[in-house]
Amino acid sequence: MCVTCGCGGGETTIDTGEPKRRHAHDHGHPHGHDHSHGHSHGHDHSHGQDHGHDHAHDHAGDHAGRTVALERDILSANARLAADNRRLLAKTSSIALNLMSSPGSGKTTLLVETLKRLGAVPAVVIEGDQQTSNDAERIRATGRKAIQINTGKGCHLDAHMVGHALEHLPLEPNGLVFIENVGNLVCPAAFDLGEARRVVILSVTEGEDKPLKYPDMFAVADLVVLTKTDLAPYVDFDGEAARAHVARINPSVPVIEVSVRREDGLKPWLDWLTTQRRAALEARRRQIEAELAALDAGVPA
Amino acid sequence: MHELSICQSLIDMIADEARRQAFNRVEVVRIEVGRFAGVEPGALAFGFEVASRGTVCDGARLEIVDLPGLAYCFACEESVELSDRLAPCPKCGGGRLQPTGGDELRVKDLEVV
Numbered sequence: 346m347c348v349t350c351g352c353g354g355g356e357t358t359i360d361t362g363e364p365k366r367r368h369a370h371d372h373g374h375p376h377g378h379d380h381s382h383g384h385s386h387g388h389d390h391s392h393g394q395d396h397g398h399d400h401a402h403d404h405a406g407d408h409a410g411r412t413v414a415l416e417r418d419i420l421s422a423n424a425r426l427a428a429d430n431r432r433l434l435a436k437t438s439s440i441a442l443n444l445m446s447s448p449g450s451g452k453t454t455l456l457v458e459t460l461k462r463l464g465a466v467p468a469v470v471i472e473g474d475q476q477t478s479n480d481a482e483r484i485r486a487t488g489r490k491a492i493q494i495n496t497g498k499g500c501h502l503d504a505h506m507v508g509h510a511l512e513h514l515p516l517e518p519n520g521l522v523f524i525e526n527v528g529n530l531v532c533p534a535a536f537d538l539g540e541a542r543r544v545v546i547l548s549v550t551e552g553e554d555k556p557l558k559y560p561d562m563f564a565v566a567d568l569v570v571l572t573k574t575d576l577a578p579y580v581d582f583d584g585e586a587a588r589a590h591v592a593r594i595n596p597s598v599p600v601i602e603v604s605v606r607r608e609d610g611l612k613p614w615l616d617w618l619t620t621q622r623r624a625a626l627e628a629r630r631r632q633i634e635a636e637l638a639a640l641d642a643g644v645p646a
Numbered sequence: 647m648h649e650l651s652i653c654q655s656l657i658d659m660i661a662d663e664a665r666r667q668a669f670n671r672v673e674v675v676r677i678e679v680g681r682f683a684g685v686e687p688g689a690l691a692f693g694f695e696v697a698s699r700g701t702v703c704d705g706a707r708l709e710i711v712d713l714p715g716l717a718y719c720f721a722c723e724e725s726v727e728l729s730d731r732l733a734p735c736p737k738c739g740g741g742r743l744q745p746t747g748g749d750e751l752r753v754k755d756l757e758v759v
Contacts (some may be wrong), residue, residue, distance in 0.1 A: 413667055413756040420675065420751060421654045471749075503647055531647035534685050560731035561684035564745060570744075594731060594745050 353446045356497020359504055360478045361513045362485055423536055427503035433511060434522065438625045440618075441522040443538050445562060446598035448528030448605055451572040451605070455546065455614070456523055458605040460487045462615060466622070469521030472512045473502040473527045479597045480525065490514060504539055530559040542567040542621060553587035556594050563594045564583025568601065570614060575604040589590075629646040649685055653693035656753060657703050663701045669758035672706040676755050680748035681715035681730060715748030 434441050444452050470491040472480040481493035492510040526533040545566035547555050556563040569591050580582035588600050687710050693710045714726040719735040720742040
């Protein structure tokens with residue numbers, strides 16, 4: 346059972362795409378890298394042990410019952426691991442994007458077409474699905490590195506799974522890390538993965554009222570991407586209504602429209618990605634400037 | 647059904663606390679759930695019952711303290727309480743609302759023996 350949140354328990358597997366390991370995985374012998382999450386092993390994020398109170402007391406007189414105040418977020422273990430992921434990603438000014446949507450919205454197609462157009466921009470992909478490595482295979486066909494997480498019965502990715510996936514990925518300076526969450530407009534909204542931005546994808550074939558039906562997901566979005574917009578006229582998709590519904594739930598979130606079928610159909614999305622990379626570099630510049638200022642002032646950094 | 651994962655996380659946390667603070671059985675678990683936390687209280691109760699079997703929480707009562715959704719109304723220029731994400735402003739009936747609170751998912755305290 347996953348020590349972080351128990352989601353899907355020991356069913357979670359990670360496929361790195363390395364031939365040897367996949368062979369062993371196909372035979373169902375868990376080892377080294379195709380691990381289930383039931384055992385501990387070395388990696389550079391901590392599993393969030395609390396060190397506050399690690400000695401046992403003699404509570405012999407306490408049998409009458411008492412109240413123990415906790416005042417703690419229930420998902421605090423996940424939040425700690427997400428913070429670890431965020432620190433790791435910040436070391437290389439990498440930008441992790443958590444892509445969430447219902448199944449079939451075109452997440453993987455959007456990613457494949459994006460990767461083809463990114464040229465020299467470093468990018469890696471973490472794929473989350475209950476079963477199969479189909480999506481990771483589609484990504485690898487573009488020449489990019491992809492890790493497949495299979496959650497088994499689990500309905501969402503969590504920070505623990507993503508932390509393990511990141512161990513297998515080369516993080517290059519200012520690169521993009523796309524995390525394609527399990528197709529589900531409910532559960533993934535609650536789990537911080539350590540991403541920089543949460544991107545919610547809505548295809549026009551799903552209907553413009555999805556934001557009202559699944560408000561919790563749209564409420565956490567930092568960007569909403571409308572996909573398959575070339576199909577809008579055929580499915581009577583009302584873009585204005587869709588934007589109004591998104592604004593009803595999340596007034597400040599930007600909404601962009603893309604189509605992989607049109608020549609420049611991904612431009613708003615590619616521009617947004619550039620903005621994110623730029624912001625990460627600017628943050629790094631500010632940090633370096635602060636370090637320089639501290640150095641000049643004679644304060645140990 | 648992410649409520650089961652949430653309950654698992656809750657029970658793991660309590661099991662750690664049981665070792666640290668040396669208690670053997672939990673009678674009541676009190677949690678605070680905001681209206682915008684994205685969890686269904688009924689599913690939480692079910693998940694808790696399933697996930698607590700054979701743990702320090704086996705047989706414990708889960709008390710859910712319901713916290714209101716909070717939003718800033720751009721028309722009224724003040725903070726208002728909402729019953730759900732699609733509810734209009736209770737003061738002006740408008741829909742120009744920015745959620746500002748109500749996504750709490752916290753364990754408050756335990757009654758233990």
